[in-house]
Amino acid sequence: MADLEIANNALQGVDDGARPARVTQHAFSSDGSWLATVDYREAPQTTDHESMRRWKQKVARGSDELCLKFWQYDAGTQRYRLNSRIEQPYKSGRIVGLAAHPKRHCMATVSSSGKIKVWTPARQHQDTEAIFWRCDCIGEYRGLSASGLCYSGDGSLLAVAHQHVVSLWQDHFEPENAEDREETGFEAGITSLTLRSSLSTTLATEWVKHLTFVPNTPFLVTATSEHQLFVWNLLSASVSWSCTANVQCLVADSYSTCANDARFLALVSSDSASKGSNDENDGKSPAVTSSSMCISTTRR
Numbered sequence: 001m002a003d004l005e006i007a008n009n010a011l012q013g014v015d016d017g018a019r020p021a022r023v024t025q026h027a028f029s030s031d032g033s034w035l036a037t038v039d040y041r042e043a044p045q046t047t048d049h050e051s052m053r054r055w056k057q058k059v060a061r062g063s064d065e066l067c068l069k070f071w072q073y074d075a076g077t078q079r080y081r082l083n084s085r086i087e088q089p090y091k092s093g094r095i096v097g098l099a100a101h102p103k104r105h106c107m108a109t110v111s112s113s114g115k116i117k118v119w120t121p122a123r124q125h126q127d128t129e130a131i132f133w134r135c136d137c138i139g140e141y142r143g144l145s146a147s148g149l150c151y152s153g154d155g156s157l158l159a160v161a162h163q164h165v166v167s168l169w170q171d172h173f174e175p176e177n178a179e180d181r182e183e184t185g186f187e188a189g190i191t192s193l194t195l196r197s198s199l200s201t202t203l204a205t206e207w208v209k210h211l212t213f214v215p216n217t218p219f220l221v222t223a224t225s226e227h228q229l230f231v232w233n234l235l236s237a238s239v240s241w242s243c244t245a246n247v248q249c250l251v252a253d254s255y256s257t258c259a260n261d262a263r264f265l266a267l268v269s270s271d272s273a274s275k276g277s278n279d280e281n282d283g284k285s286p287a288v289t290s291s292s293m294c295i296s297t298t299r300r
Helices: 049-058 178-184
Strands: 022-028 034-041 065-074 079-087 095-100 107-111 116-123 131-139 148-151 157-162 165-175 189-200 208-213 219-224 228-233 238-244 247-252 263-271 288-296
Touching: 022 095, 034 095, 034 107, 065 116, 079 131, 095 157, 107 148, 116 189, 131 189, 148 208, 157 208, 165 208, 208 247, 219 247
Parallel strands: 095 148
Antiparallel strands: 022 034, 034 065, 065 079, 095 107, 107 116, 116 131, 148 157, 157 165, 165 189, 208 219, 219 228, 228 238, 247 263, 263 288
């Protein structure tokens, strides 16, 4: 995926000394017909004034280049083709979270500055089939920075990680023309978000770095920077249980059918070297190993 960007760009434009672009985020729609990617390219590492001048003309604030792209699947060629390109989708901050709605064509992003944006496809004109992606709504939570987001299994909730707080937003969709979906498979409408509640750990230093809903259950799993894993019960807005773990990745079991059969996978890192083993490592940092755990949310 990191090579998706995009050979054409490497053949076009003026060399400004910048590093190659990287795809840092991606998400597929539930039916696979759309792909969203985030391309990021750092400012040029150069002292050449002309190169920096050209760069600053392209990028507001003269910092890093950010691009959000939406690709549509072409069944004829079996390839994704670029449909919409949004340069600098945020005035400040990088995109730290990208999630696809599980039930309809809709994508949500959040920047490190804390701004939440929801993107949906729309027709350019009523009498044309040309489609482009637009920002439907914008939100933020108390001006806090953010680190990620995810949709619930039915798409009714959007959870956003803000430092030590998780904000929960209700997703609303108002279709513009239901007959349009029956005829063409495309449903236009307006999406909005309403803040419903928030969850917070006891320590402000425990920033949430990973989060995921467990489908068909009331559970939300979060992992913090202080090596704590929490399983939240959204019905009671309380922690069902927690444990100590240095979690690097969380993945919910999509085949979970109920609260009693809810599972998720956690990729955990741990120091393989024991205390006092610096002599064996010649003073270097201890080696790091990874392991995975399949955990039930009903664990006690």
